[in-house]
Amino acid sequence: MTAEEILQRHKLKNTGCRKFILTELLRSDSALSEEEIKKPFPELFDRVTFYRTLKTLEEQHVIHRIVLHDNSVKYALNGHHSDQNPxxxxxxxxxxxxxxxxxxxxxxxxxxxxxxxxxxxxxxxxxxxxxxxxxx
Amino acid sequence: MTAEEILQRHKLKNTGCRKFILTELLRSDSALSEEEIKKPFPELFDRVTFYRTLKTLEEQHVIHRIVLHDNSVKYALNGHHSDQNPxxxxxxxxxxxxxxxxxxxxxxxxxxxxxxxxxxxxxxxxxxxxxxxxxx
DNA sequence: TTTACAAATGCAACAATGCTGCAAATATAG
DNA sequence: CTATATTTGCAGCATTGTTGCATTTGTAAA
CATH class of the missing domain: 3.30.1490 (Dna Ligase; domain 1)
Structure with a gap:
């Protein structure tokens, strides 16, 4: 599964920032913080673009946020779960x-x-x- | 159980900000955010004092933080639980x-x-x- | 291929929150 | 009452969340 395929499947435009985020998440076994996602190319996209892209991907159920007890946030790709389990x-x-x-x-x-x-x-x-x- | 009693029990100094926070939490059935605690007297204590006092009370196991999925934080008094249950x-x-x-x-x-x-x-x-x- | 438009991006800017250092005020033990 | 460690207030900085707007870009339709 590639970043482009995921975007098509969700009917989202195939933009640079989205591809970048999804590619990094696909490469990783574990959930990543915004900073961890950016790490390979910290200046590639504007801070706000990153913020808005993560928000969009979450709203469109492509990724999900994980809020840890220290208040930090990580992101992970959504699986194909039935969504029956809350x-x-x-x-x-x-x-x-x-x-x-x-x-x-x-x-x-x-x-x-x-x-x-x-x-x-x-x-x-x-x-x-x-x-x-x-x-x- | 009064705020003073709680502080004595934990061997903490009986200071204004601590008493205020504990009193507000004792008055409430539900957990409160920093803003909700402050509400009755928003300017009574400095922002930093509030921040540090909450941190101290948490470190001393007088209160605990609850981090919600929207990233907001609430505080509640610790009960007398056995602490066996993680x-x-x-x-x-x-x-x-x-x-x-x-x-x-x-x-x-x-x-x-x-x-x-x-x-x-x-x-x-x-x-x-x-x-x-x-x-x- | 070109055009047209909605969507995405970058930039400026502001708000809220987390956090530190330091000097002044204060609680409490003796 | 005094001494001392702690707490507090203030100034200030860092990080993160958020919005508005002008510009650029992806994509669907001509």
Whole structure:
């Protein structure tokens, strides 16, 4: 799957900034912050363009935001999930800062007060990844 | 439980800003943002003092931060929970913006990759509260 | 291919928030 | 009451979020 294919599939214009962001996210196993995405070419696009492009891609459900407990934000490509499951869970390694999607691998239950309705559930698991837990 | 008692219990000096923040949190059923805490007397303390006081209270485990999916932050008093349960779950009403603690009322499970370790789990349930779901 | 238009981009600018250093004020232990 | 460590207020800077507007660009239709 290429950046261009993703954009076509979502009927979005094939622009430089969009291609760049999607390409970087495709290259990465883990979710990336805005800064991490920009890293290879920090000055390639204007700050505001970057900001607006991320916003658009999120609104169009191409990518999703992950808000960590330290208030920082990372972005990841959306999978082809059914969107039936309202639980969005991610793992964040406190040492190497990597973020992993736990889609389909987690379960959450809560007893809400009467008449409360759940729309979405956002979970961030803070911990250590295998590499950081057992540094060899 | 008064603000002074809480401060004594944590061996913290009994200062104006601390008392003010704790008093406002004690008065409220739901978690409050910095702005919401300040609301009654917006100019009573300097912006930086407020910022640093919240940070201190959090570091001393008097209050905890709740980071919502829109990146905003709310604060709530810590209960007397055993701290055995690493899951911190809160409900956020997307309409009236209230935040409720779901402590002890939720359960989370995830299949992590081998050798990954969980330290803490932060959950935000986005939805509608009873009042906003069934406006009478 | 050219044209036309909506959309995307870059730039300027401002708001909100996070954060640090330092001097003055203050809480509390003795 | 005094001494001292802590807290506070102020000035100021960094980062991030956001908007308006003029210019450029992608794409669909002529």
């Amino acid at each position: 639980v969005h869970a991610h793992f964040h390694c406190g040492k190497c800062d990597e973020v992993l999607c736990l889609e389909g691998k987690s379960h959450f239950d809560a007893e809400l007060p009467a008449d409360f309705v759940t729309r979405e559930v956002f979970v961030v698991v803070e911990g250590l990844c295998a590499g950081c837990n057992h540094p060899s | 899951v911190h779950a809160h409900f956020h009403c997307g309409k009236c913006d209230e935040v409720l603690c779901l402590e002890g009322k939720s359960h989370f499970d995830a299949e992590l990759p081998a050798d990954f370790v969980t330290r803490e789990v932060f959950v935000v349930v986005e939805g509608l509260c009873a009042g906003c779901n069934h406006p009478s």
